[in-house]
Amino acid sequence: MKRYPKVYLRDINGALVGYWKKYFHSLSEVEISQGDIFGIQAQAIVSPANSFGLMGGGIDLIYRDRFGVEVEKLVQKNINIHYYGELPVGQALSVPMVGNLDYPNLIVAPTMRLPMSIDNTLNPYLAFRAVLLRAKDTGIESLVCPGLGTGVGKACPEMVARQMFVAYLNVVLQRSPIKPEHISKQMNWMLRCSQAKV
Numbered sequence: 023m024k025r026y027p028k029v030y031l032r033d034i035n036g037a038l039v040g041y042w043k044k045y046f047h048s049l050s051e052v053e054i055s056q057g058d059i060f061g062i063q064a065q066a067i068v069s070p071a072n073s074f075g076l077m078g079g080g081i082d083l084i085y086r087d088r089f090g091v092e093v094e095k096l097v098q099k100n101i102n103i104h105y106y107g108e109l110p111v112g113q114a115l116s117v118p119m120v121g122n123l124d125y126p127n128l129i130v131a132p133t134m135r136l137p138m139s140i141d142n143t144l145n146p147y148l149a150f151r152a153v154l155l156r157a158k159d160t161g162i163e164s165l166v167c168p169g170l171g172t173g174v175g176k177a178c179p180e181m182v183a184r185q186m187f188v189a190y191l192n193v194v195l196q197r198s199p200i201k202p203e204h205i206s207k208q209m210n211w212m213l214r215c216s217q218a219k220v
Contacts, residue, residue, distance in 0.1 A: 024159065025158070025163075026154060026193070027157040027163050027164050028051065028163060030053050030054075030062045030167070031055075032056070032168065033056065033172070034058065041183030042054045045183050046190070049190070059081070063125070064165050064166040065126055065127055066128065066157060066164070066165040067167075068170075069081075069130045070133045070171060070175075071097070071130050071132050071133075072132050072137060073101075073110060073132045074098070074108060075100075076136075077093070080174040089119065096119075097117055097128070097130055111132050111134065112148035113131075113152050114131035114152035115129070116129050116157075116160050117129075127160070129156055129162070131150070131152045133149045133170050133175055134171070137174050138175070140175040141171075141177045141178055142178075142181075144209065145175070146186060147188060147212055149170045153165070154190065154193045167186075170185075180216060184214065188211075188212050
């Protein structure tokens, strides 16, 4: 029986890390820390990309600089082969990074179709849900994930933390609501952001 991976949430955004700790505090199996994402080693590192595998901005650019331009070509090749050129938000693919001992796999989970604001959308939830399912299906035992959509996507850190928390509850702990009114209530909670808009 396939198991869900050990999850490391790591980001340089202090506000996001604080909200992660607030919502995940009772889940000791999820480790949260602030800092450079490369400070944590895991079987997979998560790329909150766009649907076409363009890695020219945000943390994806940092990945491309770290792993080389070939990683972008590999991601795009896999998207072309398996998804006819476009990986929709809500789906994820894993790309083996041969020879990389720190991160043998890259999980690509788009948070947007193209670089754009995704604030007040459910895209971070859909992306993290896809990450968790992909890791389970491919037997990945550990993954490190940054904030999903808080960079180029300009999403509210609190909203992103809420959505990643709910994705974990629904997928790993299997606490997904069934009744439509409960699903709607959960969705509205995920979209809340108490931070004042700048």
